[in-house]
Amino acid sequence: MPQPTKYRKRIKDLLVSEEYGVPVTIKGWIKTRRGSKKFSFLEINDGSCLENIQVVADGGLPGYGEIEKLSVGCCVRVEGKLVKSPAKGQTVEVHASEVFVYGWSDPDEYPLQKKATSMEFLRQVAHLRPRTNTFGAVFRIRNALAFAIHKFFQERGFIYVHTPIITASDCEGGAEMFQATTLDLDNPPRKDGKVDFTRDFFGKAAKLTVSGQLGAELFAAAMTDVYTFGPTFRAENSQTPRHLAEFWMIEPEMAFCDARENADLAEEFLKYIFRSVLENCRKDVAFLEKRNEVDLTARLKKLVETGFIRITYTEAMRLLKESGKSFEFPPEWGKDLQTEHERYLTEEKFHGPVVVTDFPKEIKAFYMRVNEDGKTVGAMDVLVPGIGEIIGGSQREERLDVLRGRIKELGLREEDYWWYLDIRRFGTVPHSGFGLGFERTVLFATGMHNIRDVIPFPRVPNNAEF
RNA sequence: UCCGGUGUGGCGCAAUGGCAGCGCAAUCGGCUGUUAACCGAUUUGUUGUAGGUUCGAAUCCUACCACCGGAGCCA
Incomplete structure (x- = not known):
C-alpha cells in the first residue's frame, strides 16, 4: 500500500513488513509505556489499525529522562530501525535512535488511562474517544x-x-423537522399574528431534510x-x-x-x-x-x-x-x-x-x-x-x-x-x-x-x- | 412524551439510618526484554442539586437536573 508520505510509515504496514534493519520514521500517540532506567517499551498507535507498534528505547539515548516521562496520550515521532522482535507478543518492533515529542499529555488530567471505562463516560469525552x-x-x-x-x-x-x-x-x-431560519427569534416579523416567513431567508419556511x-x-x-x-x-x-x-x-x-x-x-x-x-x-x-x-x-x-x-x-x-x-x-x-x-x-x-x-x-x-x-x-x-x-x-x-x-x-x-x-x-x-x-x-x-x-x-x- | 433504574475520589464500584471504603489510574521509589509489566509506598471525597424527616442521612421523603434502559415515533 502507498504510504501517506515518504517521511512516515503507517503502523498497519510496518507491522507486516519484513524489511528488517531498514530505518523508519513512525508518528503516533502513546498507548502505554513500561520499563526502567535502563530502557523503555513504548506502544504507539496511529489509528491505521487496532494494534500498536512496540518501540524499544534504550536508556543510553540522548534525552532518555524525557522518554521516561512519556505517558498515555503523548504524541511522538520515533526515528529508528525495524527489527524482528525477540520476545513474544509481536513479530516486529522498532529500536529507537531518537524520540521526539510533539505533544505532552499530563497523566493527572488526561481522561483516558490504561483501564476500563464505560461507554457513558467516553460519550462525555467524545473528542478523545477515537x-x-x-x-x-x-x-x-x-x-x-x-x-x-x-x-x-x-x-x-x-x-x-x-x-x-x-x-x-x-x-x-x-x-418532525428542524426549522432552518435566519429570522430574529426574539422578535420575528409577524403578519396577522403569525410569524411572517415570507421575510425569512428563502421567502418561505425552510426545514432540514x-x-x-x-x-x-x-x-x-x-x-x-x-x-x-x-x-x-x-x-x-x-x-x-x-x-x-x-x-x-x-x-x-x-x-x-x-x-x-x-x-x-x-x-x-x-x-x-x-x-x-x-x-x-x-x-x-x-x-x-x-x-x-x-x-x-x-x-x-x-x-x-x-x-x-x-x-x-x-x-x-x-x-x-x-x-x-x-x-x-x-x-x-x-x-x-x-x-x-x-x-x-x-x-x-x-x-x-x-x-x-x-x-x-x-x-x-x-x-x-x-x-x-x-x-x-x-x-x-x-x-x-x-x-x-x-x-x-x-x-x-x-x-x-x-x-x-x-x-x-x-x-x-x-x-x-x-x-x-x-x-x-x-x-x-x-x-x-x-x-x-x-x-x-x-x-x-x-x-x-x-x-x-x-x-x-x-x-x-x-x-x-x- | 410515558414507565423503570442509576447518580459516591480522575475512572469502575462497595457501604440500606450510626467512623465514607475497595480496585484501577495517578504520584514517589525499585526492577536488564516488558505485554492492561511487576514489587513497595503515598495522595485523592461539599456522596448530582435544592429542600425536608431524624439525636444522626450516601442510605428515608419531595422537587428538579443529568445519564442509562424499556415503550412510542422511525432509519
Missing part, C-alpha cells in the same frame, strides 16, 4: 462500510446524487439508477439506543424496478457490504466481538451466506398469532408491527433477516404503490436480529390518477406536490427504492449497543456537544 481501541475499531468499520456502499452502487452503474439538506417543501412525510427520497425519485426518472448518501435530520424526541436527531441515510432509487427486484437489490446490497467488513476488518471485528460479547462473525457470516426470509405482512400477522406468545400489543391485521413482533420474527422464529412486504396501505406513506388487491401497498421492511428495521422501502406509485387519489384520501394538498406529480405526467415510469439507516448498519456490523457510539459526535435531544 483514541480508544473500541472507537478506533468502530470507526474503521464505519469507514469500510461507507466505502463498500459506494463501491456496490458504482460497480452497478448507479449515479450518486446529492439531494439538498435544506428543503422548503412541506411534503417529506410525517416526521428528513429524507432524500423524493429528490432521488426525480433523478431516477432521468438517470434510471441513482442513490443518495447523506445526512438526515429528525426532530423527534426519541431517546433510545437506536435513534439520532442527525444521522446518515443511503437511498437508492431505480426506474424500471418493481417491488420484488427492489427486495432482491436490498438483499444483495446488505450481503455485499457486510461481506466487505468480514474481509477487510477481520481484526476489528474480532476485537469488538470480545469487547461487546456479541457473536459478531457468526452474525455477519449468517447474513452473508443465507437467503433472507421473505414473507408478506399478512403472513407475518398469521405467524405472530399462531406463535402462542402473549405480546403486549396483540398482533392484528391493519396494525403496525411492534418492536416485540419484529424481535419475535428475526430472533425467535427465523433467526436471521426477514423481509416483510405488502403492508396495509393505511399504515404506510401516500407514495407507495397500491397493489392489485386495493388494500395493500408494495412496501418492504428489512428486519435484522438485534436492530429491528434496518431498511424501509417500496415500489412507488407511478400512476398519476391513483397517486392523486391517495393524496386526496390522506387530506394532503396536491399543489404541494406539483413537481412530484409532474414526473407522473411526463413519461412516468415504474420505480422503486429503499432507505438504509447508516448508523443502524454500523451497529449491526460492530455489535455496539448504542447508536450514539457509532457516529463521531451524536446529536440527540438535549445534547449537541462537540
Whole structure:
C-alpha cells in the first residue's frame, strides 16, 4: 500500500513488513509505556489499525529522562530501525535512535488511562474517544462500510446524487423537522399574528431534510439508477439506543424496478457490504466481538451466506398469532408491527433477516404503490436480529390518477406536490427504492449497543456537544 | 412524551439510618526484554442539586437536573 508520505510509515504496514534493519520514521500517540532506567517499551498507535507498534528505547539515548516521562496520550515521532522482535507478543518492533515529542499529555488530567471505562463516560469525552481501541475499531468499520456502499452502487452503474439538506417543501412525510431560519427569534416579523416567513431567508419556511427520497425519485426518472448518501435530520424526541436527531441515510432509487427486484437489490446490497467488513476488518471485528460479547462473525457470516426470509405482512400477522406468545400489543391485521413482533420474527422464529412486504396501505406513506388487491401497498421492511428495521422501502406509485387519489384520501394538498406529480405526467415510469439507516448498519456490523457510539459526535435531544 | 433504574475520589464500584471504603489510574521509589509489566509506598471525597424527616442521612421523603434502559415515533 502507498504510504501517506515518504517521511512516515503507517503502523498497519510496518507491522507486516519484513524489511528488517531498514530505518523508519513512525508518528503516533502513546498507548502505554513500561520499563526502567535502563530502557523503555513504548506502544504507539496511529489509528491505521487496532494494534500498536512496540518501540524499544534504550536508556543510553540522548534525552532518555524525557522518554521516561512519556505517558498515555503523548504524541511522538520515533526515528529508528525495524527489527524482528525477540520476545513474544509481536513479530516486529522498532529500536529507537531518537524520540521526539510533539505533544505532552499530563497523566493527572488526561481522561483516558490504561483501564476500563464505560461507554457513558467516553460519550462525555467524545473528542478523545477515537483514541480508544473500541472507537478506533468502530470507526474503521464505519469507514469500510461507507466505502463498500459506494463501491456496490458504482460497480452497478448507479449515479450518486446529492439531494439538498435544506428543503422548503412541506411534503417529506410525517416526521418532525428542524426549522432552518435566519429570522430574529426574539422578535420575528409577524403578519396577522403569525410569524411572517415570507421575510425569512428563502421567502418561505425552510426545514432540514428528513429524507432524500423524493429528490432521488426525480433523478431516477432521468438517470434510471441513482442513490443518495447523506445526512438526515429528525426532530423527534426519541431517546433510545437506536435513534439520532442527525444521522446518515443511503437511498437508492431505480426506474424500471418493481417491488420484488427492489427486495432482491436490498438483499444483495446488505450481503455485499457486510461481506466487505468480514474481509477487510477481520481484526476489528474480532476485537469488538470480545469487547461487546456479541457473536459478531457468526452474525455477519449468517447474513452473508443465507437467503433472507421473505414473507408478506399478512403472513407475518398469521405467524405472530399462531406463535402462542402473549405480546403486549396483540398482533392484528391493519396494525403496525411492534418492536416485540419484529424481535419475535428475526430472533425467535427465523433467526436471521426477514423481509416483510405488502403492508396495509393505511399504515404506510401516500407514495407507495397500491397493489392489485386495493388494500395493500408494495412496501418492504428489512428486519435484522438485534436492530429491528434496518431498511424501509417500496415500489412507488407511478400512476398519476391513483397517486392523486391517495393524496386526496390522506387530506394532503396536491399543489404541494406539483413537481412530484409532474414526473407522473411526463413519461412516468415504474420505480422503486429503499432507505438504509447508516448508523443502524454500523451497529449491526460492530455489535455496539448504542447508536450514539457509532457516529463521531451524536446529536440527540438535549445534547449537541462537540 | 410515558414507565423503570442509576447518580459516591480522575475512572469502575462497595457501604440500606450510626467512623465514607475497595480496585484501577495517578504520584514517589525499585526492577536488564516488558505485554492492561511487576514489587513497595503515598495522595485523592461539599456522596448530582435544592429542600425536608431524624439525636444522626450516601442510605428515608419531595422537587428538579443529568445519564442509562424499556415503550412510542422511525432509519
